Amino acid sequence: MATGPRQYLEKLTGPLEDKRRWWRYKARIRELPENYRTAVEALERYLVHFGPGDGAVSMYEDLADLFEQGTADGTPIREIFGQDPLEFVEAFVQNYPLGQWISRERNRFISAIDRAAGEDTGKDDRTV
Template sequence: MSGFIEKVAGDLADKRRWREHRARVKTLPTAYRRAVEALERYLIYRVINGEAITGAVTKGDVLVDLYQELAEVFERAAADGTPIREVVGADPLRFADMLLSKYAAAGWSDKEWIDKEQHKEQQRLVGTIAQAEAEDGSTPS
């Protein structure tokens, strides 16, 4: 019976891992949580649109692995008091794309992402990271 359910609903272990990931992210301090959520949004948008263009991450289990690594990075940063900008660097787009490159199919990063919606997502990520940084009080002086 569980085989039938998994065929209809998908891999239940991946769904459990996803719920656990979401619970972990909710425990982060607000600024770190906002940064993670912004990165997740950018990464999923990059993956969804990247699939047709570049063959990026297309499997749910791989995406959950990617998000879990992202959560671990920000959990450590929050615990150590590392400012958000130190985590993502000066260019959050580069940080996200480098993280994604560990999980994506070879060659995806050589493609240009030229769609106006993509630009909007890039701007949204940069703006949200800046807001989270300011909210955290870790803006460099």
């Protein structure tokens, strides 16, 4: 089976449809009022440190939906995020494979440190 330019490109960079979805998401974010756009871009920077993972494009599209709806309803930024932005983002990412992976890795890390410190927690670090 011959590999064409598109297949070769996708092997190097990933599915082109995901890239198209990403650029549509970015266009949606550019349309938000400045304060909403600033909040979303800050959240993006935070999320980037966790790596892309499965479901990342869907997560960002849902983020755009949330902030577009907030804009339409006139919902203040603080009401969207609550008083603790970290609590918001942690709850938000738990709905996606990326967030589930982070949770598993945190639990694995904590268990490893407990074992290294000689503490038997009775927890298995191979959480699913």
